[in-house]
Amino acid sequence: MKPGVWHRLDIIARGLFPAFSVFALLLINLLPLSVPLLSTASPALALMAVFYWSVNRPDLLTAVTAFLLGLLQDLLMGLPLGVSSLVLVLVQTGSASQGRFFHNKPFSVMWWGFALVAIPALLVQWLLSSALIGALLPFKATMISYVLTAALFPIVAWVLARAQNTLLRYV
Amino acid sequence: MAQHGGPQQRIFSPLRTALHRFAFILLILSAFGLMLLGKADTVLIERIRAASADLVSPVMNVISRPAASINELTDKIYNLAHLYEENERLRRENQQLLAWQQAARNLSHENARLRDLAGYTSPPALHLVTSRVIADMGGAYAHSVMISAGSRDGVAKGQAVISDEGLIGRVAEAGYQASRVLLITDINSRVPVVVENSRDRAFLSGDNTNRPLLTFLTADAAVAPGDRILTSGHGGAFPPGIPIGVVSSVSENAVRVAPMFRRHQLEYLRVADYGLQGILSEDRIRQSQPSNDANITEVSPDLPDGVGIVPAGPTGNEGTSPSTNAAGEAQ
Numbered sequence: 001m002k003p004g005v006w007h008r009l010d011i012i013a014r015g016l017f018p019a020f021s022v023f024a025l026l027l028i029n030l031l032p033l034s035v036p037l038l039s040t041a042s043p044a045l046a047l048m049a050v051f052y053w054s055v056n057r058p059d060l061l062t063a064v065t066a067f068l069l070g071l072l073q074d075l076l077m078g079l080p081l082g083v084s085s086l087v088l089v090l091v092q093t094g095s096a097s098q099g100r101f102f103h104n105k106p107f108s109v110m111w112w113g114f115a116l117v118a119i120p121a122l123l124v125q126w127l128l129s130s131a132l133i134g135a136l137l138p139f140k141a142t143m144i145s146y147v148l149t150a151a152l153f154p155i156v157a158w159v160l161a162r163a164q165n166t167l168l169r170y171v
Numbered sequence: 172m173a174q175h176g177g178p179q180q181r182i183f184s185p186l187r188t189a190l191h192r193f194a195f196i197l198l199i200l201s202a203f204g205l206m207l208l209g210k211a212d213t214v215l216i217e218r219i220r221a222a223s224a225d226l227v228s229p230v231m232n233v234i235s236r237p238a239a240s241i242n243e244l245t246d247k248i249y250n251l252a253h254l255y256e257e258n259e260r261l262r263r264e265n266q267q268l269l270a271w272q273q274a275a276r277n278l279s280h281e282n283a284r285l286r287d288l289a290g291y292t293s294p295p296a297l298h299l300v301t302s303r304v305i306a307d308m309g310g311a312y313a314h315s316v317m318i319s320a321g322s323r324d325g326v327a328k329g330q331a332v333i334s335d336e337g338l339i340g341r342v343a344e345a346g347y348q349a350s351r352v353l354l355i356t357d358i359n360s361r362v363p364v365v366v367e368n369s370r371d372r373a374f375l376s377g378d379n380t381n382r383p384l385l386t387f388l389t390a391d392a393a394v395a396p397g398d399r400i401l402t403s404g405h406g407g408a409f410p411p412g413i414p415i416g417v418v419s420s421v422s423e424n425a426v427r428v429a430p431m432f433r434r435h436q437l438e439y440l441r442v443a444d445y446g447l448q449g450i451l452s453e454d455r456i457r458q459s460q461p462s463n464d465a466n467i468t469e470v471s472p473d474l475p476d477g478v479g480i481v482p483a484g485p486t487g488n489e490g491t492s493p494s495t496n497a498a499g500e501a502q
Contacts, residue, residue: 027230030306031238032316035435040381041311063191067198071205075223077308078315078343078351081216082205089198129312132206133358138380141311 014171018053018061021160022069025049030076041144046073047121048149048156050088051095051114056164058096060171066092080132087121110157115150122146217328221346224317228349231305232319239438298444300324304437305349314357314379318440321346329408331443336431337414338362338402339440352440355415355430356383364415365403369393372403375415375428382419385426394418400428410445 025045046069053061070085095117102110126142209216250257285291302320320326322345332339332352340360343353353360360377364385371392377383388394398418404411419429 027227027234030227030231030308030317031235032304032307032437033238033242033435040434063195063198067202070202072223074205075220076227076306078220078313078353080206081209082202085205086199086202089195089202093195125312128206132210135358135378137312137358138378141379145311 011171014167015060017163017167018049018057019065019069021163022046022049022053022061022065023072025156026069026073026076037144041141041148043148043152044118044122044145045152045156046070046084047088047091047118048114048153049160050091051117052157052160054092054095055099055102055110055113057168058092058099060168061092063089063092063096080129083125083128083132086128087125090124091117091121107154107157111153114153114157118146118149122149217344220351221321221344224344224349224351225321225346228305228317228319228321228346231317231349232303235303235305298325300326300442300444301439302326302442303439307434307437308351312379314354314360314377314434315340315343316352316354316434316437316440318350318352318442319348320442321348321350323347324442325444326350326442327444331409331413331445332440333413333443334432334437334440337416338409339432339437341408342442350442354434356381356434362409362415363403363405364400365411366392366394366418367399367401369398372405373426375400381434382427382429383416385418385428388426394421394426396421 025048029042029045050061050066050069054066066088067085070083070088071081073079073084073088074081095113098113102113122142122145126137126139130137300320302318302324304316305319306317308315308317318326318332326342326345328342328345330342332341338355340352340354340357343351354377355362355375356377356379358377358379360375360383362375363372364375365372369392371388371394373385373388373392375383376386385394385400396418400415400418402409402411402413402415414431416428416430418426420427
């Protein structure tokens with residue numbers, strides 16, 4: 001069977017979905033919500049999505065994509081350039097290589113895996129940002145951010161899993 | 172995108188893993204390269220940041236609206252629950268304000284008469300741009316917000332951003348239709364300030380907490396919790412006399428200030444163009460190079476004196492002193 005142009009375009013569009021979902025989560029992260037806690041420390045939504053896709057579909061979210069998404073995050077959030085890129089590339093490569101470990105395991109294993117991966121990820125982000133800014137950033141906000149990130153992962157993962165099942169089944 | 176299948180994959184797969192490894196190292200190196208670039212070429216990075224803000228601002232403009240209406244709903248529920256207390260509080264506040272209104276009327280009459288006597292020229296009219304907060308960036312690592320106004324509306328880098336309560340921050344990058352505002356609580360923010368009662372001068376230095384620090388206070392400065400902090404106008408970045416916050420705690424090694432605004436409740440902000448360009452404006456740096464010195468004082472925007480209540484400091488801002496009010500108006 002020879003796939004037609006539309007079919008191929010459809011496959012490409014579906015293939016871009018993981019990157020797009022990270023981008024959408026980045027924008028959601030930027031939403032001004034009037035919750036006092038979230039204005040001092042926000043969950044790292046992009047990190048969750050990058051981890052999820054690296055474990056489940058590393059072919060659709062490559063290290064290059066992770067790098068570019070990290071760059072976009074730094075640009076949009078006014079963070080020192082390059083830090084998020086580095087963190088997301090490391091998370092992508094690390095989790096993609098360990099991806100097989102999570103296959104056919106209950107979700108809680110993946111949750112634990114993410115909670116473990118997020119610690120060095122946020123630590124590196126905190127350390128490098130502090131070094132580049134030239135002053136120690138408050139560690140408490142990073143801790144709150146970590147707790148929020150780890151706690152909200154199931155919600156994001158559930159949404160992404162639903163999307164994966166409907167959009168990416170045959171891609 | 173990776174492609175599946177195909178017999179050539181078997182031949183190329185060792186090559187591909189080598190390529191992957193090489194790409195990984197290359198990406199790590201370019202991340203570090205970006206960090207260096209971000210430190211070295213700030214002008215270029217600023218432009219790229221402004222462009223990226225422009226890129227997402229149409230989307231943020233739309234999706235931040237439902238978020239705002241949800242916020243409104245929760246606010247309404249909260250207000251309904253606290254109606255009685257709020258009413259009591261407002262009644263008390265109204266009584267106090269009426270007394271203040273009387274005082275303000277007397278003072279403004281007196282002020283007008285004294286200005287007439289002194290031949291005072293009023294400061295230039297200020298140009299205000301009101302805009303909506305469409306994104307709240309960062310969290311733990313940065314304190315800044317994105318607003319839906321850019322160079323299209325007359326917003327430029329360095330302008331003061333104020334809310335009803337007082338100073339919020341300054342414009343860090345201005346794109347065409349969106350700009351990023353660096354809040355005074357951000358770790359990169361430094362604002363020259365003065366303590367309202369004691370006239371002690373200091374810097375308000377953000378440290379990414381909700382309570383920025385007062386730094387460079389003199390040892391004999393008299394600062395107590397509850398003192399109001401205003402901009403001092405030094406350096407020409409902000410006009411003097413804009414309220415910033417209230418001293419919240421004084422300890423051995425740190426004086427902390429509670430800003431007037433609450434970050435999660437920022438909704439509409441005003442960008443104020445006072446005709447000041449700040450010490451770091453590109454024009455000003457260019458002009459400060461020794462060239463034809465006669466033009467310097469004319470072209471460079473000096474502080475319009477008398478915007479607030481602070482006399483020009485003894486250090487002097489390039490020849491500005493209270494007696495040369497007219498020079499500030501000349502531009």
